[in-house]
Amino acid sequence: MSEQSFTDEEGVPDTVAIESKLPLNAIDIESQKDMESGRYHSLRSLHKWFAARPTPAVRLAVLASVYPGEIDSDELLRLMKIGPKELDSGLAEFVENKFTEEKGSGTLDDHYGYPNPNTQSPTKAEIEKLQGTLREAWGGELPTILDPTAGRGIIPFEAIRYGLPAKANELNPVPSLILKAGLEYAPKVGSLDPDIREWRDKIHETAKENIEPYYPTEEPDRQILNSALTYIIQCDSCGGEIPLVSKWWLNKDSDGGDVTVPVYEDGAVRYTYSRAESSPDGFDPDEGPLRGESAECPYCGVINQQESVQQKIKSQDFEFSIYGVNYETATGERKYRAGNELDEQGMAKAAERVESDFDLLTFLSEPVDVSSRISDPSSYGMEEWRDIFTPRQLVVQYEFYKSFEQFKPEIRSEYDDETANALLTVLTLSASRSMNYNTRLNQWRDLFGYGSHLFTDNNLILKKMSVDNNLSAPRRGYRKHSDHVIDSYETLVSYVTDMEPADVLSSDAADLTSHWEPGSVDAAIVDPPYYSSIMYAELSDVFYVIQKEYLEDVHPEIYGSNLTDKDNEAVANPYRFEEIADDEQSKDDLADQHYESKMEEIFAEVQELLSPGGVMTVMFTHREMDAWDTLTSALISAGFTITATHPIKTEMSDRIGVQGKASADSSIFLVARKEEAQSPSRTLWEEVQDDIRQAARDQAEEILDSGYNISKTDTAIAAYGPTLQKYAEEYPVVNKKGEEIRPREALSQAREAVTGVLAERFLKTDGIEQIDSLSRWYILSWLIYENDTIPYDEARQLGVAANVDIDNIKRSTKIWGKSGKDIQLKDHTDRVQDIVMLKSDSADNPSSRKYPVNPTDTRFTYNIDAVHSAIHVYEREGARAAWQWLSDRNLKSNREFEVTVTALLEVLPAESDMRETLVNLVSGETGDYLDINLSHIDMTKEGQTELSDHQ
Numbered sequence: 024m025s026e027q028s029f030t031d032e033e034g035v036p037d038t039v040a041i042e043s044k045l046p047l048n049a050i051d052i053e054s055q056k057d058m059e060s061g062r063y064h065s066l067r068s069l070h071k072w073f074a075a076r077p078t079p080a081v082r083l084a085v086l087a088s089v090y091p092g093e094i095d096s097d098e099l100l101r102l103m104k105i106g107p108k109e110l111d112s113g114l115a116e117f118v119e120n121k122f123t124e125e126k127g128s129g130t131l132d133d134h135y136g137y138p139n140p141n142t143q144s145p146t147k148a149e150i151e152k153l154q155g156t157l158r159e160a161w162g163g164e165l166p167t168i169l170d171p172t173a174g175r176g177i178i179p180f181e182a183i184r185y186g187l188p189a190k191a192n193e194l195n196p197v198p199s200l201i202l203k204a205g206l207e208y209a210p211k212v213g214s215l216d217p218d219i220r221e222w223r224d225k226i227h228e229t230a231k232e233n234i235e236p237y238y239p240t241e242e243p244d245r246q247i248l249n250s251a252l253t254y255i256i257q258c259d260s261c262g263g264e265i266p267l268v269s270k271w272w273l274n275k276d277s278d279g280g281d282v283t284v285p286v287y288e289d290g291a292v293r294y295t296y297s298r299a300e301s302s303p304d305g306f307d308p309d310e311g312p313l314r315g316e317s318a319e320c321p322y323c324g325v326i327n328q329q330e331s332v333q334q335k336i337k338s339q340d341f342e343f344s345i346y347g348v349n350y351e352t353a354t355g356e357r358k359y360r361a362g363n364e365l366d367e368q369g370m371a372k373a374a375e376r377v378e379s380d381f382d383l384l385t386f387l388s389e390p391v392d393v394s395s396r397i398s399d400p401s402s403y404g405m406e407e408w409r410d411i412f413t414p415r416q417l418v419v420q421y422e423f424y425k426s427f428e429q430f431k432p433e434i435r436s437e438y439d440d441e442t443a444n445a446l447l448t449v450l451t452l453s454a455s456r457s458m459n460y461n462t463r464l465n466q467w468r469d470l471f472g473y474g475s476h477l478f479t480d481n482n483l484i485l486k487k488m489s490v491d492n493n494l495s496a497p498r499r500g501y502r503k504h505s506d507h508v509i510d511s512y513e514t515l516v517s518y519v520t521d522m523e524p525a526d527v528l529s530s531d532a533a534d535l536t537s538h539w540e541p542g543s544v545d546a547a548i549v550d551p552p553y554y555s556s557i558m559y560a561e562l563s564d565v566f567y568v569i570q571k572e573y574l575e576d577v578h579p580e581i582y583g584s585n586l587t588d589k590d591n592e593a594v595a596n597p598y599r600f601e602e603i604a605d606d607e608q609s610k611d612d613l614a615d616q617h618y619e620s621k622m623e624e625i626f627a628e629v630q631e632l633l634s635p636g637g638v639m640t641v642m643f644t645h646r647e648m649d650a651w652d653t654l655t656s657a658l659i660s661a662g663f664t665i666t667a668t669h670p671i672k673t674e675m676s677d678r679i680g681v682q683g684k685a686s687a688d689s690s691i692f693l694v695a696r697k698e699e700a701q702s703p704s705r706t707l708w709e710e711v712q713d714d715i716r717q718a719a720r721d722q723a724e725e726i727l728d729s730g731y732n733i734s735k736t737d738t739a740i741a742a743y744g745p746t747l748q749k750y751a752e753e754y755p756v757v758n759k760k761g762e763e764i765r766p767r768e769a770l771s772q773a774r775e776a777v778t779g780v781l782a783e784r785f786l787k788t789d790g791i792e793q794i795d796s797l798s799r800w801y802i803l804s805w806l807i808y809e810n811d812t813i814p815y816d817e818a819r820q821l822g823v824a825a826n827v828d829i830d831n832i833k834r835s836t837k838i839w840g841k842s843g844k845d846i847q848l849k850d851h852t853d854r855v856q857d858i859v860m861l862k863s864d865s866a867d868n869p870s871s872r873k874y875p876v877n878p879t880d881t882r883f884t885y886n887i888d889a890v891h892s893a894i895h896v897y898e899r900e901g902a903r904a905a906w907q908w909l910s911d912r913n914l915k916s917n918r919e920f921e922v923t924v925t926a927l928l929e930v931l932p933a934e935s936d937m938r939e940t941l942v943n944l945v946s947g948e949t950g951d952y953l954d955i956n957l958s959h960i961d962m963t964k965e966g967q968t969e970l971s972d973h974q
């Protein structure tokens with residue numbers, strides 16, 4: 024949104040399009056469509072990787088970082104394949120209008136009238152025209168794009184798809200393999216069809232034959248697809264068998280569903296099948312013995328505590344148990360039955376094989392190296408990666424691997440090296456993708472009647488109701504997964520036929536100049552790891568160990584190490600520093616320092632690789648201010664200055680938007696150029712502080728005026744862009760003592776300024792600044808988040824803006840409580856002592872530690888305490904008593920009380936009980952008494968102030 028001309032360097036555009044105004048609204052809508060449609064970029068469907076960016080946002084970053092000067096909105100959108108072909112102009116308005124129109128029953132593509140842009144490539148003529156413009160601007164050559172932390176490579180792939188030379192680097196071997204397939208083999212080797220499917224069939228047939236004995240069945244015409252798998256432990260008290268199942272559902276459908284009904288006899292359990300609608304009286308499928316993490320014994324009723332249950336799993340003191348089976352009939356119907364003895368025999372046979380087959384003993388025996396506590400499989404006794412499989416799953420993995428190895432020499436002898444390697448790579452991705460659906464870490468999903476994939480929550484937690492997926496079966500088995508992978512590969516081929524492959528490297532991005540020439544890159548698009556959000560390397564070992572078995576001889580440069588590289592990974596993982604942390608430096612500080620220095624090294628490498636005047640666009644998404652602080656420090660220390668910033672939506676949020684739908688989170692694109700020489704002059708913080716606040720205010724106001732679709736919370740994050748830009752311009756910034764001011768200080772100022780703008784815009788009640796800080800914070804929290812649950816870091820920052828340290832007041836006021844990583848705002852029911860009990864001599868006095876607000880007080884420390892007490896008295900004792908209570912405290916003419924009441928009426932959600940009582944309090948006889956001016960408030964249920972969030 025902010026602009027700055029930058030360089031007069033020869034052969035480098037003075038400004039590029041990303042440094043000027045862009046049709047952000049339309050691109051946001053398109054990015055959101057891309058995420059919602061479920062029709063992802065084919066690089067995504069090739070294999071699991073983390074943190075994909077939507078194609079429209081990626082295309083914008085690639086094209087606008089090299090396109091000279093300003094770009095006409097229609098031209099840009101057309102080039103990005105956004106909008107219907109037949110429309111010549113007004114594409115942005117068209118997209119925005121379609122967004123607000125009621126959607127019919129068809130697909131998103133039907134509604135918008137054009138296909139998802141990620142499925143569309145530019146035409147030859149468009150590429151030629153683009154290349155002409157770029158050559159002219161970049162000194163006769165096409166600009167080269169670099170992605171130093173490429174992940175699976177959507178950024179460099181889109182670059183080559185538009186005919187631009189690209190370099191892609193990635194540290195982690197798992198996405199490196201995707202890069203090889205999609206960015207090297209797809210353009211270079213091209214289609215592998217139909218040969219690859221023939222090899223796939225051979226591998227499948229051989230493995231299937233060897234797997235069959237482990238899936239015995241009474242009815243040979245039935246094919247076992249998935250089995251619901253649990254653990255049986257012995258009760259601490261009576262020794263009876265307890266299956267660790269919390270819900271007995273196998274599948275849910277519109278009539279009810281399929282359930283397993285356990286029969287507990289003489290300390291042993293067996294399973295029977297029933298439709299839920301006709302299950303026996305007294306049976307509730309929602310009530311299994313597992314209650315949270317503990318288990319109730321079905322024989323003696325004793326609760327086996329969490330520690331005991333976990334210890335049994337950890338020490339392998341359990342038996343695997345199949346409690347339900349999903350099968351396919353000869354006519355192709357999917358049905359369910361209960362687990363039976365034959366299933367147990369199949370599992371036992373596999374266990375015997377694992378014990379006795381020498382070759383299997385070392386298969387996948389690499390140690391689990393995961394330090395994040397909640398996610399660590401070793402806390403469930405899984406010390407080696409092979410332990411994440413049941414014996415049967417392990418045998419299945421092994422048989423597929425053996426079969427692949429059997430055909431490898433034939434593949435090698437029939438094709439040239441590159442084609443053979445491409446075939447082996449895509450076949451390995453197929454096997455690795457199949458494994459993603461067949462481990463003890465996959466959850467049984469009763470809503471669908473089969474198992475989830477491994478990383479529904481980006482962690483490695485053991486699932487007590489998991490899935491055994493028969494990979495030799497047609498549905499959800501190896502054939503299905505390999506078809507998916509092969510189809511994705513072939514689609515990628517169709518996008519980049521005749522294009523130059525990318526230059527792919529698998530290395531630490533802090534070491535790029537050992538591989539590539541300085542000055543060999545014109546634009547770097549960086550999508551760095553998200554600070555502490557995803558521990559890529561820890562999570563990906565699970566794929567690495569299996570891929571290494573398959574491909575160590577094919578790609579020795581990728582599979583050289585025992586496990587993935589965690590030391591060089593640019594993430595902030597406190598657990599890795601637990602052992603060296605001390606009183607001086609906490610593990611969080613050390614993790615933060617590691618991330619910052621790693622990112623600084625990466626940016627410094629990019630800086631060296633960039634040609635003079637080259638552009639770097641960084642995409643960054645994070646809600647925590649610390650993450651922004653660290654990233655910006657790294658960027659500036661590496662010698663960049665920020666030339667423009669844009670807020671853009673690139674992530675599906677896990678938060679729920681106002682209207683109950685998931686909304687997209689904002690990222691910021693920070694555009695940076697090489698600072699030729701860093702300014703030696705230091706800027707005094709006091710001199711720049713006002714400008715920084717103003718930059719944030721201006722950005723917030725510009726966003727609000729433009730109708731840009733963004734939530735109130737994301738407005739604050741969007742304002743980080745210009746704030747950081749201003750900070751970088753003035754860098755180094757110091758206080759009067761000469762101490763350096765970190766970006767964090769500037770961001771705090773920005774947040775405070777934006778909170779002020781939001782309060783001015785959306786709060787009609789005057790005088791909010793007159794009430795105490797705590798009450799103001801409470802009101803602003805409701806105003807901005809429209810919800811009682813708020814991410815802790817944001818609530819804390821909002822506290823800074825309102826001048827209250829929320830940690831300090833937590834215990835004494837009980838105004839918020841912790842809820843995971845969030846805080847929860849409390850209401851009167853959690854804070855106010857019971858007035859009836861207080862008045863009664865015989866009753867025990869309510870605990871003032873638990874409920875800090877005493878409604879019999881005549882004066883209150885905080886305005887919110889008075890209002891919460893008034894609401895409590897009204898609800899507990901009725902309108903008359905409330906009238907008396909208010910008049911005893913002379914609240915009629917209390918301006919602060921009035922401001923707090925009216926502001927709360929404005930910000931509380933329509934459905935909140937607190938608001939309902941407040942409405943009563945300002946109506947009827949208490950209302951007559953208080954005589955509050957409510958003319959600026961819409962008192963109807965719907966009359967809530969809302970920013971036009973477009974979620």
Ligand SMILES: C[S@@+](CC[C@H](N)C(=O)[O-])C[C@H]1O[C@@H](n2cnc3c(N)ncnc32)[C@H](O)[C@@H]1O
Pocket residue numbers: 072073074075076171172173174175176177178192193194195198530531532533550551552553559560591592593594621
């Ligand atoms: C946000 S993701 C990139 C996602 C990518 N844009 C995509 O669409 O798949 C960041 C990537 O940085 C990689 N990474 C972390 N540290 C690295 C390092 N030192 N060198 C190179 N890559 C690194 C991670 O493995 C991860 O794949």
